[in-house]
Amino acid sequence: MNKRSIAVALTIAGSDSGGGAGIQTDLRTFAFHCVHGTSAITCITAQNTLGVTRVDAMPKEAIIAQIQAVVEDIGVQAAKTGMLLNQDIIAAVAEQVKVLQINNLVVDPVMVSRAGAQLIDDQAINTLRHDLIPQAAIVTPNRYEAQILSGLEITNLEEMQTAAQVIHQQLNVNAVLVKGGGMSGAGRGVDVWFDGDKLEVLKTEVVDTKNTHGTGCTLSAAIAANLALGHDLWTAVQEAKKYVTTALQYSLDIGQGQGPVGHFFPLLPSRDSSAHFS
Numbered sequence: 001m002n003k004r005s006i007a008v009a010l011t012i013a014g015s016d017s018g019g020g021a022g023i024q025t026d027l028r029t030f031a032f033h034c035v036h037g038t039s040a041i042t043c044i045t046a047q048n049t050l051g052v053t054r055v056d057a058m059p060k061e062a063i064i065a066q067i068q069a070v071v072e073d074i075g076v077q078a079a080k081t082g083m084l085l086n087q088d089i090i091a092a093v094a095e096q097v098k099v100l101q102i103n104n105l106v107v108d109p110v111m112v113s114r115a116g117a118q119l120i121d122d123q124a125i126n127t128l129r130h131d132l133i134p135q136a137a138i139v140t141p142n143r144y145e146a147q148i149l150s151g152l153e154i155t156n157l158e159e160m161q162t163a164a165q166v167i168h169q170q171l172n173v174n175a176v177l178v179k180g181g182g183m184s185g186a187g188r189g190v191d192v193w194f195d196g197d198k199l200e201v202l203k204t205e206v207v208d209t210k211n212t213h214g215t216g217c218t219l220s221a222a223i224a225a226n227l228a229l230g231h232d233l234w235t236a237v238q239e240a241k242k243y244v245t246t247a248l249q250y251s252l253d254i255g256q257g258q259g260p261v262g263h264f265f266p267l268l269p270s271r272d273s274s275a276h277f278s
């Protein structure tokens with residue numbers, strides 16, 4: 001049998017039982033980019049469109065074993081991290097990224113939900129800041145995470161731009177994308193990129209939907225997928241931004257709360273960009 005060559009990406013993240021964020025969304029995003037998805041599960045959330053009802057952390061040895069099993073045999077061209085939950089897990093992941101020399105790492109610093117609730121404690125944030133983020137090709141904080149990482153309040157586009165520059169400098173990270181999903185008014189859905197050279201505003205149309213669960217995971221997974229395919233970082237970010245916008249246009253109206261973004265649009269018989277699933 002012929003061996004086919006395919007790009008491989010790894011997601012190090014939590015499981016979302018509702019299928020809208022975390023590992024489930026990451027693997028779907030990889031698949032729809034024609035990238036083979038591998039995973040290291042950090043925690044199991046009991047979650048649906050209404051929220052998270054329980055979180056169980058995986059033992060750190062199990063997380064390390066998953067990463068080693070994938071990288072030492074299969075190898076990965078890119079990776080992303082999502083929900084890492086606690087300091088022990090963050091430290092273990094940071095150590096593996098270093099030892100196994102995982103390149104093209106996208107760090108989605110999952111710390112605060114879009115609604116503004118802090119998900120991990122201060123010690124964990126410190127370890128994220130010092131041990132993991134400096135190893136990233138790009139870090140993708142949302143508005144609230146960018147506030148924590150920069151120490152600045154963010155209420156408008158100008159403050160997003162300042163925060164991106166401060167994070168770049170203070171955390172010694174290659175590139176920063178401050179995401180504007182949590183902004184109101186004209187800033188909603190506008191992201192800011194800074195790589196120490198170019199300060200860019202990424203803008204697509206605002207999608208008017210309540211079903212935005214998994215936008216951050218989809219964006220970071222799509223950046224990783226594009227990096228695995230060999231695109232440069234700036235191209236990967238632009239492509240990923242377009243991808244998440246389309247996924248929002250095809251978001252799924254399931255459950256009683258905030259439904260997830262939709263990844264199935266390439267499979268639909270007739271694509272109507274104004275259509276939402278219902």
Ligand SMILES: Nc1ncnc2c1ncn2[C@@H]1O[C@H](COP(=O)(O)OP(=O)(O)OP(=O)(O)O)[C@@H](O)[C@H]1O
Binds near residue numbers: 114188215244245
């Ligand atoms: N209504 C919207 N219209 C257009 N783009 C949006 C909208 N909501 C979010 N986005 C985009 O989705 C991407 C993810 O940003 P967001 O700020 O939602 O991340 P997050 O808070 O990490 O997401 P999550 O809800 O998965 O935790 C960004 O590119 C953002 O601009």
Ligand SMILES: Cc1ncc(CO)c(N)n1
Binds near residue numbers: 013014016045214216
């Ligand atoms: C498992 C998981 N990862 C990330 C997020 C952030 O959207 C979430 N809600 N759940």
